Amino acid sequence: MIALSDEQQAIVDAPLAPLAVVACAGSGKTHTAVHRLLEIRRRLGDGRGRVALLSFSNVAVKTFRDTYHPLAQTLPQGAARHRVEIDTLDGFITTNLLRPHAPRTMGCNRTPFLILGTEPFLQNKDFQFWAQPATGAAFPVPRSDIGDVIANFRAGAAQFEYRKHKALVPINNGPTVVARLGKIGGYTHSLGQYWALRTLQCQPLILAALARRYPHILIDESQDIGTLHQAILTQLAAAGSQISLIGDPHQGIYDFAGADGHYLARYHHQAGVLAYPLTRNFRSVPSIVTLANALSERNDTADRAAPGLPNGGYFIGYKKTERDKVIVAFQAAVISAGLSLARSAILCRGRAMADSVAGTDAPMGQGLVKLFALAAVLRDRRQDYLAAFIAVAGCVVGLLKNPPDGLLASISQPARFPEARPLRREIWKFARDPDTGLPGTSLLADTQWHPLLTTRVKALLQRLQKEFGLVPADHLGNKLAKTELPHAPLMSVPDLATEPQEVLRVDTVHKVKGEGLDALLYLVEKGHAEALLSGVDTELGRIGYVAMTRARNLAWVGVPANALSVLRPALIVRGFVEVGAT
Template sequence: MTQPPPVAPSADDILEALDPEQRQVAAEPSGPMAVLAGAGTGKTRAITHRIAYGVHAGAYQPTRVLAVTFTARAAGEMRTRLRDLSVAGVQARTFHAAALRQLHYFWPQAIGGAAPELMPQKFSAVGEAAGRLGLRLDRTELRDVASEVEWAKVSLLTPESYADAARRARREPPGMDLTAMARLLEAYEEVKSARGVIDFEDVLLLTVGILQEREDVAATIRDQYRHFVVDEYQDVNALQQRLLELWLGGRSDICVVGDPAQTIYSFTGATPEHLLRFTARHRGAGTVRLVRSYRSTPQVVELANRMLTDPSGGRRHGSVQLVAQREAGPAPRLTVLDDDPTEAAWVAAEVGRLVAAGRPLSQIAVLFRTNGQSEAFESALADAGIPYLVRGGERFFSRAEVRDAIVLLRGAARTDDGSKPLPDLVEDVLGGLGWSRQQPGTAGAVRQRWESLKALVDLSARVAARGEEVRLPDLVRELDERIAAQHAPDVEGVTLASLHAAKGLEWDVVVLAGCSEGLLPIAMADGAEEVEEERRLMYVGVTRAREVLHLTWARSRAPGGRASRRPSRFLEPAAGMLGEGARSPSSSGGSRGAGTRQRRAAAPRRCKGCDAELTTAAERATGRCPDCPPTFDEATFERLRAWRLAVSRAQSVPAFVVFTDATLEAIAEAAPTAQRDLAAISGVGPRKLILYADQVIAVVGGADPDEVLDQEPSAGDQDALPDG
């Protein structure tokens, strides 16, 4: 006997399934609306029911609705929920998927012929562009430059407008100054044109261009789509916003949904300002706040709320105050460990205890700020025999820099004569891959590469601590064992993920590790806006937990090291819940040393002329703002420029690759007389010290630039170099 078809829900049935705030979103399907949806408050439920109610109530034709989100997974989830609500025909797509479909359809009409081929990635084109300019960038630097290209394009910048905008945004592209990056943007476009291809940003840019130039095409699309829903609206960048405005064509039948407190992708051009200013742009727009958290226990929700409370007791940046709907659970627990290896071992032991108590592996996650932190937790879980999965990145031992490092270590193990301590020998070997103790000043792939190599150096120190007889072959055997243990068949496992990769996911149990200054917020976050984004990132981590939340931090990096770390400043508002381990030494009456040093390091740099905050790398290098006149000796600066030009010609590289103008100004102002003085100047790294120190010091002292070119690098002052 065949089953009768399911009965489609009525419009009233759809509203009946919602809470009061969600019902307010769904029951007014026409006109502009902004939905501020806190973490776990059912925003996808609200907007899919809004669409379903509009269709079943006769306000929408489903084929004239375009629902836009940011990931294919989220778009698929939206389509599934609409199908369950008996709604078919709604287009639920990402911005890029919707634009690409329109581009292919309208290209023959608007341009003629077939649309250009889409590059799967821009790495090789960026590499070719760099080569045309004589820039020598390694693979990690090229990845970061590719990210900078994306930022420029989604910010609607041209090569001419890039430098000023990047300076205001405090962008620091790796391996070059802003002028060089602007040249690379131009060269990159030339490479694409020669290849006859486009990149993912071009999909949006070209669609925008066609809609702006061809009113007939714009009219066709606007006739097709009358109603719009945009999810994760806090992540919209300038280019996506422009495309959305062209789709709308001045109409206001749009519902946007987002959470300002979960804006964590500003480095890609995302900004919550479009969400926060929505009602100002759309007259008569309503605002609904979804505050009922169905995901997390009251204890987790309370911690999340405290993290977003500003010093005056208000909410930060338009965030909502969550109200927990679940039954009570265990209180979040903060555990302070002595060092990083002990922290990783504690986490593995706690995970083992949870699994033994019946928690499924798939419902446990270990979250951290940087991908470089994953190695310690991978190793500790592997040692404990606990399967794990790395989300949002390669397994540690699959990373290119780690594979290259192990090859070098295996080769060096054959000739290890025991004359150097193991950690020192490992640092020497990894120096061939560009390792230095000095942390890179930029985020992205360069930072991740450095973190990976640092993890190997740290591992060598732990292995060396087993005894004086431990040598490099022992470390290689240790690495081989770890590689073998972590390439077991794919099974259900604990999730390891960075906080960025964890966005949009949730687990019953979350361990948020590394909750200390320098990691959360990360050390590179040296401005108020960057620090606030780090706060939001930690908030995202906390709100991934449904029931159990552990937070951890370690007092020092290595066993036996000085306990110089302090807890993340973001824990301070929750110290009443988490205990004294959440308080900085100064606020708890203890030693002020570490905390004072951290605050001094995090304080913004000031102009030595007018005390204004220095916002760009060039300003920080010279120590003055653009409004204050230079105080260096002009003759010294001109000699340095002449020397730099001669070096760049001899090495066939652009002059700025040797030193930027800002660094030359800083050198002229400091007038260094020894390598120690030169090493203290921003922009003078270990490699440039080795290559140029003696020549620069001679030129500063008055030597003729041409006469010092044949001077060989000296190793006589190596002991004067700082770490790294």
Template sequence: MPPAGATTADDVLAGLDPEQREVASNPLGPMCVLAGAGTGKTRAITHRIAYGVHSGAYRADRVLAVTFTARAAGEMRTRLRGLGLPTVQARTFHSAALRQLQYFWPQAIGGPTPTVLKQKAPAVGEAGARLRLELDRVVIRDLAAEIEWAKVSMLTPETYRDAAARAGRSPADLDLTAMARLWETYEEVKSARGVIDFEDVLLLMAGVLADREDIAATVRGQYRHFVVDEYQDVNAVQQALLDQWVGQRPDLCVVGDPAQTIYSFTGATPRHLLDFARRRPDTRTVRLVRNYRSTPQVVGLANLVLDAGPRRADSVQLQAQRDGGPVPTLSAQPDDDAEASYVAAEVKKLLAQGVPASEIAVLYRVNAQSEAIEQALSAADVPYLVRGGERFFQRKEVQQAIVLLRGAVRGDDGSEPLGRLVRDILTGAGWSPQRPAGGAVLERWQSLNALAELADDLAAAGEGVRIRELVAELDRRAGEQHAPTVEGVTLASLHAAKGLEWDAVFLIGCSDGLIPISLAEGQQAIEEERRLLYVGLTRARTHLALSWAARNPGGRATRRPSRFLDAAAPVLGEGARSTPKSAKSAARAGGRGTKSVKPRTCRTCGATLESAAERKIGRCNDCPATYDEAQFEALRTWRLEVATQSKVPAFVVFTDATLVAIAERQPAGAADLARISGVGKHKLDTYGDYVLAVLAGDDPTEVATRCVTDRAASA
């Protein structure tokens, strides 16, 4: 029974649409919620938990709600508190696992719980140094990401190479064997330091629960009802941990959207969501299709882009519920700088119309695109903040301000309005009534001003709110990473924008090569890029402006609109087409000016080769290798020895794909070797004779030493 004065079960269901009500009113048993963008999924699942508790179906302290970001978990906790459920646990996978691991570590393993690495980069860099690899900061970041992918995929250094080859992985073009050795050395570095990383937290906890039935029984006794948000983003180790948490019980509700699957590069897969009902035959499946976020114009454009790709039976077709708004636009600009200036000018127009800066976002595919936008906004005197930078509560000025506020708690006798008192205190941290012009000073001022405005909001929400309550609110928000609103235009990558929304969205760089990114190879990768664009489009509530630039500043105008916008031409105009209609008609007719390109096929099975690596070796990844294993290993040994003695990564000598191609083609001489993709004139002159010597059966280590010695003598 709910406590006196609490929300009742009937109250919980009031105001929900039919689909949301179906989710909320069935709190027991397996449920799969396919929730489109902006359809109120958080509302539905928090009301499901609330209905379950207030109807007596289960206890609040027996529920565990899991999501993927601290911000999303904080939002869920805030909503649950508003529904009278302050004790429901809403956490990220890592937070929940770490809490359990710290509690059970003495019992399961013994000794103090190891410290969790905040960043992998230093340990990866040390591992590279031990292997005499010269790695720069960017490469180290990419290699750290590869280690994360391998660990969440539940691989080991021993199983990594084959799995990575099947997945077409190319970690900073590092040889897969060298990558496995780097990962192994990284684990040695961690062990020497007595630390673990975030992936270890999940792996260790899943392992403890699998090995210790007594601990698993304790956890399952504590949590009996589970909700998992953004289930399309679950990876293998998270699913393994979830399986251990749930056991054989039926009360699991998962929520996700296959159309928003954009993190496969991290190991996430929508298969867990798509196969959920098959794995649990009694599953009730509910589709949330009513979009309350965006205007019909925005929803219509997003549907056009998504529908142009392969449509699945489990996909969700959004239905707009809001009144109409402005039609989305597409602008073509001569170069990137002109595009940035255009966006800055349009932002200023919206600000003049009364749209708050915090309700405007500029989204892009890669972070490097933000530089031109930052310069243009600064020149236009428009405040902005870059999402994905330093977290709000980790900023030095914010920490200093909280210390000052905490010290003022005892002296607050209520004689002065909270907002004015807080601003007086924040003056000591650098706040002033006048907003600075720009730069780092403006960024600090914006952070402090956000604290002042939060004080205003708290004072307006209730009588007698003082600094003590403000400090408590800040402590709560810091724990949940629920930052107050900072006034400024948001700059964010499309990946970082997931889960967020704004009144106005500018989506820049809508050209082939950026959307889809040129690195995307194969149909699956291309379709994930389409979904990424779809996510960006559905972030906008009212205003949506797309743009693209014909070239880099000073370069040739070789770009064209994104192929994903072809289907949107009825809304955005004929300028949205990546290829004009006349050219498409000529291509279909086989007319003059068109070039027929015959797709390359696997020489073993005849399948079309999709990736550049497959085309290079002439064989798809699914077919068995056709080279002599011993000879290939000799080539790898030679390459690694050359790379080690030269103090360069192995891929600088030859990439994996090129080495496989050499082993499979068996070149008889320099002319044959030169015909292999990846062996240009420079590499032929530098390494050709030595590769042929290894193929002829010479000792690879001796050949490598001779190669390095000869190169040094001729330098």
């Protein structure tokens, strides 16, 4: 899709005012947002203000940048084409508020750093959060779960809760512990948003300067804006920034942060905000667009024509013990439809089911050895080298004596910490190479894999000490014990008759939001299927909608066999066809 549609062109040509763009799935939101950014920059001429285009994933940001820079060459010389900022919303907050200005509000004398939950200083009781359920005694939040301490902004005040089993449990000492962490410069992703808001509230001169610097801010995937983001944007808008939102309210699937799509859906009611629609789906075949309309009660149109090969939405029953048979059938359907397995995926509602399907749910071993084993399985079974690298990086940090604050974040976030590239390269080499680094999963875990792991990890730590001054912890043998490793390979050889032969991507729906897939298999429990069929009024229903609308050509839903007779009529009414039906 190169030329802009009439709806897209109307958005690009709209007055320089705040916009609320409510779009359907696959409607070219990215394409539209970049062209709107270009047009705003052109109209501002050599004005010193910057235009920000923000989203919620690094993948989207890369796409924005790759699209904008060639287009920017068409701008006149005086249009200050470089005065744009393309980043994630949290990256924008970190760059413009957290690092330069939040220390004054936090009460620390250093640049704030991201906490990931493995830092030794979290063992200090002063940094212990306590969750207080409605009934029963308070309990400590595990240090490793600090990323699940969620800050929200409701009724004009900050609230802190622990996200546990998809529920939010109030924290009874939230402000106290958050303030203590702030004094040493520590924050999590959620607490970073809290400190950014506090900085704007406590430093009005910074707020005014930021609004002058960014007179126009466009936010893609705006259904993901949570309560703290809303409060920050409200402050900026009141100070003079024009905030434009673009997204699909039916794809708001982060209820725990208040990101349920309602803010975007209601934004056009605010004074001065202009409403625009995007109703043409460029991604999916007509049968999938019809299915999406039935689920969301929209009336969008498909740009594509129906292909001659099998396409659309299908359902199939499965037994948990025989999931591989369904996956094999799905692979065969993808191939027969002329689609790419590499651009297809198996999707699940939650991480536990995704790990079970991928075979990474029960790594062997204990402690850091268990995490090394998980990294090996991620690499060898799923070819997920990035996840394996992050797991190995966490292990390495856990094997150091007094690692620097924020070390794991600097290793795992190359865009934010380019100075850590040499260290990152060493760990990458170890994580990806089974011959010289992290041993392969076909080895016997206790007698072959573990001795190699121990020897190679110690050699890696020696190199890191020599080259980067990172000192290994004491008693490495205890930390690398082979407890609970069996006399068997970490990963068995697939059964050639019944197991899938080509590795399909297995992920959660949340991880593929914003993507397009040739084909997908959405494996659900009965409750997930019922929510999908009930529409988009609940988060679980919206998750199902997001899953279905990722598909370009083929969308399968795998439902439990023991619920198939109950679900079949509703599936057919919604537009799904049973696999194998004539």
